[in-house]
Each structure stands twice: as structure tokens, then as C-alpha cells.
Amino acid sequence: MRTIAHRGFAGVAPENTAAAVRVARERADGIEVDVQPAADGTPVVFHDQRLGDGGDSRGVTDREGFVWDADPDALADASVLGSGEGVPTLAEVAALVPAGVEFHVELKTPGTEDARLGLAGPDAATWRPFVESVADALADCDAPVVLSSFFDGALEAATEVLPETPRAALCLDADRGLTRASAFGCRALHPPVDDLTPGVVDHAHRDGRTVNAWTVTDWEDAVACAEAGADGVIADYPGVADYAGDPSRLA
Numbered sequence: 001m002r003t004i005a006h007r008g009f010a011g012v013a014p015e016n017t018a019a020a021v022r023v024a025r026e027r028a029d030g031i032e033v034d035v036q037p038a039a040d041g042t043p044v045v046f047h048d049q050r051l052g053d054g055g056d057s058r059g060v061t062d063r064e065g066f067v068w069d070a071d072p073d074a075l076a077d078a079s080v081l082g083s084g085e086g087v088p089t090l091a092e093v094a095a096l097v098p099a100g101v102e103f104h105v106e107l108k109t110p111g112t113e114d115a116r117l118g119l120a121g122p123d124a125a126t127w128r129p130f131v132e133s134v135a136d137a138l139a140d141c142d143a144p145v146v147l148s149s150f151f152d153g154a155l156e157a158a159t160e161v162l163p164e165t166p167r168a169a170l171c172l173d174a175d176r177g178l179t180r181a182s183a184f185g186c187r188a189l190h191p192p193v194d195d196l197t198p199g200v201v202d203h204a205h206r207d208g209r210t211v212n213a214w215t216v217t218d219w220e221d222a223v224a225c226a227e228a229g230a231d232g233v234i235a236d237y238p239g240v241a242d243y244a245g246d247p248s249r250l251a
Contacts, residue, residue, distance in 0.1 A: 001225065001241050002232035004030035004104060006215050007047065011236035015060075016045045017085035021096045027238040030102035032148075035090050037111045037130050038072045043090035043137045049109060049116075051078060051087075056116060061087065068111035090134060094141040103143040104234075106170065107131065107154040117150060117172065127157035135162050148190060155184040168212070174200040181209055190214055190234065193221050201229040219243045 005028040008020025016033050024031045034047040046060075046067050053059030061078040063070070067087075070078075075087035090105070097103045109115035110130035112122055131147075131154065138145055147158045148168035158167055168188035171177025174195040181189045181204070188210045191200060196213045204211045213225045214234035219241075225233050226244035233241050 001222070001230060001245055002029040002212070003238070003241050004028060004032050004102070004212055004232055004234045005238070006032055006234045006236050008033060009236060009238055011217070012238065014080045014083035014085045016047055016087075017080050017083065018088045018093060018096060019083070019085050021093050024238070025096065025098055025101050028101065029232070030104055030146075031097055032104035032106060032234055033090075033093060034106045034108045035134060036108045037068050037133065038075055038089075039069055040071060041129070041133050042072045043130070043134050044072060044075055044087050045090055045093050046075070046087050047108065049113065051075075066113075068109075090137040091140075094138055094143070097141065097143040099142040099144075101143050102146060103138075103141060104146045104148055104168065105134065105138070107134065107147060107149040107151070107158065110154075115151060121151040122153050124153045124156035124160065127151070127153045128161060131157040131161045146188065148188075152180060152184070155180065155186065159184055170214075171195075178203055178207075182207065188212060193225060196225060196228045196230060198228050205229070216240055 005024035007015035008024045013020035013023045033045045035043045038044045048057035050057035051061045052064040063078045110127045115121045146166045150170045166187040169177050169181035169186040170190045174191040189204045193213045201211050210231040212232035213230050216233040216235040222241040222244040
């Protein structure tokens with residue numbers, strides 16, 4: 001199975017930072033990051049909506065407020081998880097990903113609070129200006145890019161702005177994910193480990209789609225993914241799928 005570094009192997013480096021990407025590019029088949037806009041529309045690499053805690057946000061940096069209310073310089077000066085690593089722009093991170101590593105860019109929010117799991121989220125027209133900025137940031141990227149999202153509006157905007165760039169349907173429910181993958185011509189399905197079954201994988205494969213499960217944190221998750229027939233795992237740690245792929249290598 002292929003290993004995609006979740007937020008740049010968030011288990012061994014501060015998530016979604018340049019440092020995490022540097023670690024992951026030597027040890028993964030793919031690198032996944034989250035993107036959303038800064039105040040001026042620049043795509044930046046960050047997961048939560050808020051820089052500090054509150055709502056669904058975890059207090060990832062030493063700053064406060066919504067990401068989309070901060071300018072890129074202020075975000076660069078923030079410290080992610082006390083590491084001293086700042087919040088990078090997507091263009092800065094894309095420049096670090098080598099040609100031989102697949103770059104998975106999750107469209108997290110176009111800068112609105114309604115882009116939260118469990119909500120329908122913004123429509124394609126709302127997403128489109130941000131996706132256009134993402135396209136500009138990726139223009140010089142050497143790596144093959146995959147755009148992913150939990151939101152229909154984001155996937156629809158991606159088909160309009162970057163029709164030749166592969167897409168992946170992220171989902172909480174695999175059956176719903178299969179439907180969305182078909183609706184938006186996605187190359188891949190990204191279901192949660194807990195909702196992964198051989199039937200889901202077989203369905204996706206019949207439709208010509210690969211399956212990468214999230215978020216794998218240990219070898220047992222990886223074995224479950226391998227037994228279900230998944231093509232890859234989106235993992236917090238390098239090497240987590242080694243046992244599932246070839247137990248003899250660990251002997």
C-alpha cells in the first residue's frame with residue numbers, strides 16, 4: 001500500500017508546516033495538506049478555522065482569530081504547536097514537494113464558518129475565487145497534484161477551475177462518498193478507516209477509482225486497510241503500513 005503523509009506526518013512533526021513537509025518528502029509516496037485563504041486571499045496551509053482555541057479549533061498556534069482575518073506575514077510569525085514553525089503559504093509548501101511525490105491538497109474552507117463537517121457548506125460560486133488562487137499557487141509545482149474536499153461546492157469548483165487535475169472525494173460515510181466521487185468525476189475515494197469495507201473498495205475499483213483511507217495511526221489500522229483492499233493509507237506516522245505490506249521486513 002502507498003503511504004500519504006497526513007498533514008505532513010503530523011505524528012512526528014508540527015502539522016501542516018514546511019518542516020513536516022521536509023520530513024514527509026523523504027518517507028512518503030504522497031503528502032497531504034489542508035488549505036484555506038489568508039485575509040488577502042493567499043492560500044495558506046492550516047487545518048483549523050481559528051488560530052487559537054474555540055469552536056471546533058484546538059488552539060494550534062499562539063495567536064487568536066480566524067485564519068482568513070490574518071495576513072500571510074502574521075501567519076508566518078505564528079508558532080504552530082509551540083514549535084517555532086509558522087503557517088506557510090501553499091506556494092511555499094508546493095515548492096518543497098518533489099516531482100516523485102504526489103501532492104494532495106485538501107480544500108478546507110473558502111474563508112467562511114459554514115465550511116464545517118456536517119454542514120452542506122458554501123456553493124461552487126463561493127469556492128471558485130479561492131480555488132482559482134489555489135490554482136495560481138500550484139502553477140509551478142513539480143509534483144503531481146490531487147485536489148480533495150469534504151464539500152460538494154469545492155469539488156464542483158475544482159472541476160471548473162482545474163478540470164485536468166485529479167480530484168478525491170473525502171467523506172465521513174463511504175456510501176455517500178462513492179456517490180460524490182461519481183458526481184464530480186473523482187479519481188479517488190478517501191473514506192475513514194472505520195467505514196472502510198471490501199465492498200466499498202470493490203465498488204470504487206469497478207468505477208476505476210483508487211481508495212486511500214484516513215487517518216491511520218497504527219499498524220492495526222494499516223492491516224485493516226490492507227485486508228479491505230485499500231490502495232493507500234493517509235497516515236500520521238512514516239512506516240505505519242510496513243507490517244501490513246510485508247511483515248517479513250520487520251523480522
